[in-house]
Amino acid sequence: MRVSLVRKIVFGLTLGLAILVGAPAQASAPHPSIPAGAKSGPIVNPDAATAKADTGVYTYAWENGEYVYTGAYPCTPYVWTYPITPLSAIYNDCHNRLWVHQYASGKGGWVYCVPPEYTYYVPQSHWYPGNLQVGANANC
Secondary structure, eight states, X not given: OHHHHHHXXXXXXXXXXXXXXXXXXXXXXXXXXXXTTOOSEEEEOTTGXXXXXOOEEXXXXXXXXXXXXXXXXXXXXXXXXXXXXXXXXXXXXXXXXXEEEXXXXXXXXXXXXXXXXXXXXXXXXXXXXXXXXXXXXXOO
């Protein structure tokens, strides 16, 4: 009985903390679609010029011949440890740059930058990053 109560309290505290730090949105949130058949590399978002406000960074995995939405991150500068799902495409609809690091610490390994208002098709060798860093700490 006490173990169950402790688990409920820990779950409630964890959920509250995730809400406070702005946890990534769940997969059911509205998101832009990514066209299948695209090649790796940065692609300028054709709708960027008409964008009125930052909406977020959206992530996608390549599954069964199409890009499947996996999550959204706010445009507020922050370092997110990336989950285990593959990162095949990124839609950066923020005015901030997005840095993707091989390791969660952000030190060593490969790193690449997705400029503001770009869609980036991630090379397969980089589908499992350690973190995503939203912010304008350096030019791409």
